[in-house]
Amino acid sequence: MSGHSTYEPKPGFSRWLDQRLPITRLVWDSFVDYPTPRNLNYWYTFGGILSLCLGIQIVSGIVLSMHYTASAGEAFASVEHIMRDVNYGWLLRYTHANGASMFFIAVYLHMFRGLYYGSYKPPREVLWILGCVIYLLMMATAFMGYVLPWGQMSFHGAVVITNIIGAIPVVGGPILTWLQGGFAVDNATLNRFFSLHYLLPFMIAGVVVLHVWALHVVGQNNPTGIDPKSKADTLPFTPYATVKDGFAMSVFLILFAVFVFYMPNALGHADNYIEANPLVTPAHIVPEWYFLPFYAILRAVPDKVMGVVAMFGAIGVLFALPWLDTSKVRSMRYRPMAKLYFVILVVACIILGFCGAKLPDDQVIPGLETFKILESDLNSFVWLSRLATLYYFAYFLVVMPLLGLLETPLETPETIASPALSHPAAMPAGAMAAPEKKG
Amino acid sequence: MVGSPVFLAGTPSGPGSFAKGDLKVAESAVHSTTAGDDPSRRDFIHIAALAAAAGAGATIVWPLIDQMNPSADTVALASVEYDLTKIESGQQVTINWRGKPLFIRNRTQAQIDAAVRDDAAVLKDPQADALRHKEGKAQWLILVGSCTHLGCVPTVGGGEYGGWFCPCHGSTYDTSGRIRKGPAPTNLVVPDYAFLSDTKVKIG
Structure with a gap:
């Protein structure tokens, strides 16, 4: 929708309709000519x-x-x-x-x-x-x-x-x-x-x-x-x-x-x-797989109200993310540290999904008893989900605000076209930069 | 009412929005001393119209909201009578009461003793066992069978206290139905009930 429309209706019905309801023009500008x-x-x-x-x-x-x-x-x-x-x-x-x-x-x-x-x-x-x-x-x-x-x-x-x-x-x-x-x-x-x-x-x-x-x-x-x-x-x-x-x-x-x-x-x-x-x-009651990470967060918190708050908060932080991320660089392609934390976030979400499908008190590694502290067994799915929940929130509330200030991003290219056109794999000899413009 | 300060303060529209000719007509019609029409009267009409619209809106919206509340046949809840002779010592029956499960448990002496002994234990929702059954009927424990966490039906005899164990999120209740472990905030609820005779109980 940037720039003016390049749509040129054919004479007859197309032009007649375009002057009354420019719907074909809208589709053309949005899904054909749109850059x-x-x-x-x-x-x-x-x-x-x-x-x-x-x-x-x-x-x-x-x-x-x-x-x-x-x-x-x-x-x-x-x-x-x-x-x-x-x-x-x-x-x-x-x-x-x-x-x-x-x-x-x-x-x-x-x-x-x-x-x-x-x-x-x-x-x-x-x-x-x-x-x-x-x-x-x-x-x-x-x-x-x-x-x-x-x-x-x-x-x-x-x-x-x-x-x-x-x-x-x-x-x-x-x-x-x-x-x-x-x-x-x-x-x-x-x-x-x-x-x-x-x-x-x-x-x-x-x-x-x-x-x-x-x-x-x-x-x-x-x-x-x-x-x-x-x-x-x-x-x-x-x-x-x-x-x-x-x-x-x-x-x-x-x-x-x-x-x-x-x-x-x-x-x-x-x-x-x-x-x-x-x-x-x-x-063994479980939700559908796509809710399991949130279910694990709900169960990770021992208090009823706080568990619910944490579960909704997990979605709430997404809404605030544009203001939590302080980095000047948009893409993590040029943010090596952010890239690392992002991968851990993906792993944490998968772990949460995995924990959501398990009984909270079951052992993660069966038979391992060394991680028992007082009455709680750290080798249990509830503790694993607590760890992953902690990371999930830390990523949005701590890592994102601080990383933008602390990390040194890589140099970003001048334009989109420069790396795309100079890359040897993308440009075999004799290929044209914009084949649609020729013949 | 002319020039009432309360209405003047809230005047939103200046005289600029009217044509010259209109102003003269308005002036002569309401004998206003200020230039332009009578703002207090106009504001009154605005406020009255808005108030009427808001009132009308609320009366239309309320039925749309209230229709979701329990209907008359759901509210007209029947009470349930149950013959206790069907339950042997140590057994529990689960009956449907107001769409929810209701536990009627015939506790053994050992279970009662365990519950009374734990009156002194550290409880999340402290309550003596004696307050959770009718006087002299310690063996009969009648509870709403919904976990106070998120409403699952706890299984009888489960958990380390021999009371109930909720399979959903691991809440553990003792033989008095008190919460001992897990995310549930309160004890299993004791409904209103009365003994009609030694063997018959009426719930609700």
Whole structure:
């Protein structure tokens, strides 16, 4: 959206429409002629992949809702009806259920990409915050969707997560009752979750529009983290970004298909094929894999209220990140120390996810007893998650503010084009710098 | 009301927003001494209109919020009666009460002794065992079976105190249902109940 439009409508209908509703011009300027940095790598394809995921979830979700019954007495059976009786119902449900997981895989890679290349730094703060809002909406949507099959994990997951609200002092109890529509998770809860599960994806779509708008105002970041300075630094969105995005989507869809067709239940939990029973909690209750790091943070803190505060704080620090990072250099490609701390952050998040799936008191290394201090065994998953939680917060609240002041970054290139064009691998003899401009 | 200082103070619009001709009409109509229309009267209309709109908005929004609160049939909670002869010593039954599990446990003498002995222990939510059952009915412990942490159903007999163990986050309760270890902040809740006879209890 920078610069003036180069769209030239053909005479006739195109021109007639352009003078009344310039929608073709908007698409042309945003997705055809739009200049993108010429050095975008495959980490930059997840934005397009995420749009595809949202589309898949909305389409498969709408058709599933034609067969699903939102009622505590019938929900579980209606999901089995979809699986056994509805034409292609198994395909639709497995696509939708695994689609949620694929959505989160893509969003986590997208977020780590942003963290690494400093995509949250000025002037992209609003763009980043809108992304955080989308992530929050995604989590709410996924949680409520998981409740709908009304299996044991659905039900007790809903009990645990809604009870988190009850941890708020004084007003928590009435809010919890209001949220559940009763004194326990029941039919009223299921019905409102279904309603909201249908609503929220469209709210996500709305925020995605704002996210893309903000992106097109400030322009895309790139692996060097420096702004494009001339036309030599950019390439038109079509065909360069569209083809690259299209190729990445195809690879992503192969992974998606492997899950849907060969291991559709690998990411789910067997207990959710048991109908909800309010009187018995499954022996080992775990959320879906994409919530495990937050679940580990919740359990790492021994106090109820503080555990909830820590869990929400883990997302809250993301919102504040643009102001916590004091570095003048955007991309960690030129920040050797930050790069190291970033890798540890990724490892800490994976460890947290791992801990979230384990029983808190189980031993990390079985049989090792030497780390017992007083009553606590440091060789337990709860202590490992405490360590990882500590690092997670330290990365955002200590490392990011201090590192910008302490580290000496490497020299950044003058322009995006200079390293890209001088790199021997990128420029075999006889190749043209901008082939689209010739012939 | 003309020139009332309270309304004048909040006057947002200057006379500049009106055409000359209008001003003269307004002046003669309200006999104002200042140049322009009567600001106090205009402000009153603004405030009244905003207040009416806010009131109307609130009355429309409230039903939309309150519809999510428990409906009349959920509030009209039935109480539950239970025949205790079905429970042998050392056993526990779990019944559904207000959509939540309810534990009725027939404690053995050893379990009661352990609970009374721990009255003196360091407790997170201190309460004597005698206050958690009806007088003279020490063997009958009736509790809401929701972990006070996040609402999972603790398993009976689990944990090192022989009371309950919550599988979700590891809260451990003793044979009096008091929290001894883990993230739960308070003891398992004792509901309102009464013995109708020696063998019959009414909960709620």
